[in-house]
Amino acid sequence: MSQRKKWQITPASLPRSQMGSQGIRHYEQHKVFPPIYQVRYFSLQLLGVDCLGRAMAQLPAPGSVIVPDWHESAEGKEYLSSILRKNRRRVFGLLERPVLPPQVAADTAGYKIFVSGKSGVGKTALVAKLAGLEVPVIHHETVGIQTTIVYWPAKLQASDRVIIFRFEFWDCGEAALKKFDHILPACKEKTDAFLFLFSFTDRSSFDDLPAQLSRVAGDAPNTVKMVIGSKFDQYMHTDVPERDLTAFRQAWELPLLRVKSVPGRRLADGRTLDGRAGLADVAHILNGLGEHLWHQDQVAAGLIPGPQENAPEEEQG
């Protein structure tokens, strides 16, 4: 409880979200995000990224750490080709890594990310989408733990350096988590980030978030936490109205992303997933993750002030 108090901030101290209900209403009416957000956050119109508390020191503003649309540039495309093969996403074994020409060599930064959320919210589907793999057609609970590695090159704003992020997503079925007591500790051990998923079509998965946050990440105050709402495309059936999201954001001060659960684009043969298009669709999530993780590392290394220094002040204020 005391740990939770440390990073729970009173609603009054938080700044208003820049893209609040107004932006969403615009989206629902016109099926596109307001132009300002498109430019700033959504180069690819699929995902809405909404970052709270960026005025405060602990969370980096979107685009402040990683050059946002760098993967669209000529230089970025060169790096991206190392994770593609014939326009498909390359699958890397544990003994492999992206190979770059020597003149453009880049450092690799590896992170472990635990994907948590109620059963059926789409954890496995999200990870498959990020990895450019086929999303399973029939839903079934993930049997145990499965991990997926996603390489993602990105350019840092501060140093103009290119980093290859190596995200290792840990995904496990909720039933297995409850049934076997070795699974949760294995997933939590040395994890760098938690992704909390809820589904816009499943109210209970949203209501469960606070419990998830304290149960899963309660004893890891200094790790990155992000919340992702899945099935945002089914807004007609949404069970989670914008005002609840706003209240949640104000209470929890966490970056929040929205993901559509739409089928990925295919190559000309109509069967294989288009690797480049798939990457473009998820670039925001990968950039967002990389940004928070890199920032977290910088804070841990003492290079920039972190939440520890700021949090007491905020609480007093």
Next chain:
Amino acid sequence: MAEDGTSGAVHLLCLAASSGVPLFCRSSRGGAPSRHQLPFSVIGSLNGVHMFGQNLDVTLRSARTEDTAVVWKTFHDSVTLIVLSSEPGCSELRLERLLELVFGAMVLLVGLEELTRIRNVERLKKELRATYGLIDSLLGDAELAGDLTQCVDCIAPGDGPLLQEALAGFAEEVGSVFASLVVGGRVVVGTEGWWRLGSPEAVLLPWLVGTLPAQAARDYPVYLPHGSPTVPHRLLTLMLLPRLELCVLCGPQPPLSQLEPQVLERWWQPVLEPLRACLALAPRAIPAGFSLHPDILGLLFLHLEQKRAFFTVDLGGEEGAPEWGAQHSMEGGSRGAGEGAASKVSLLLHPRSFPQDPPAPPPLLLCAGHCHPLPSRSAGLEASQGVQSREPQVPSTCFPFLLRGGVIRGKGRRAGVPHGGSPGLLCGVWGSCQGAGGPGGPRGWAQAGGDPGGAPPPPAAGEPPEPNACPAGPGHSDPARSHPLPLGPQ
């Protein structure tokens, strides 16, 4: 009866025996999973007729219509499986084995206790969804033959001893005696413990790994249908290269996070090239430099004592020869259960497609002790394709068919001559074919019987082969011996 006239469809129904509630239905048509489902009334009648017999103390085992065979089987008085097949020439025996394997697959992922004491049907249905991938693959046209041969599908790596050494060292470091390398559902090398796994898990575990979508690593609780059906173990899989999985079966230790890239790289980076070579082997199963007589359409090597098999119908390595593809159909038959595993298993192979449309060749019939006439494409076809290949070619007289521990040398269009071979699998006499495979060729499996490399070792001395009996390890009913600590469910 239940069929709508189209051939080549297989339907599998699973019902709770006591209530008759359908747990799941899976279908496959033409070798691929199909969405077509039987009407509920048909499912009800099929179950009803079986139950009717049961009430009169009569067990209905199978039935046959003009084009469809139906087989019923109830497991543990709790789950009834019904299979309908309209595949041409489908035997009841094959279907019965299929049902046993399907039930094994259900136990593997759900556990026997859940299946025998059904408390919540809806929850069980949900849990069983995880088995669909594996079951669909069993129903369909897999490139594997383990469901028919009841032997583990293997491939022969060029550098078997190197891989075996790395595997043994790795297994020791992580503290498990059950480890193997699997490519596309076929075992490349396995530790001694892995080969002691009983049936059906020895077949099902690699098969399961071959059907799962690509993941860097997995930590799956699995119940071994024979060795430990109620207490789960952990199956760890690590994708060293795409499609090449390192599998470890263990108890609570080690945690998945302990198998870090550094540990893997230490053991496996030095043998990266042999590992890559394994990828090229599947589904051909034998080294590429080893060219065969063009008449040979498929190969099946069985070692019935060690329960291992090589199977391939993908020998299209010869220049100009059409790719036969993996399309095949097999018909299994045996002389009845009374003869045990030593009984002859004969398999009929015939490729379905002949791109050049010659008259259909005679099928290749392999059975213990005999190599029946190999199929031959017409002489004209041979001439047009230039059988005199520029590549070094193994003389057809040296082509070994190895069954029941003996090597039989086959020859194109002539019956094979039994040849006394050593008891190990693939440790046959190569004679003039030595060197035909070139570097990385048949070296690994032409070596002596005790070589643990590509040729899995024969049973240790003093351990008499027990056909059909269950070997030690988790496959053994005695869990005390060299058995990992099982997982403790909460």
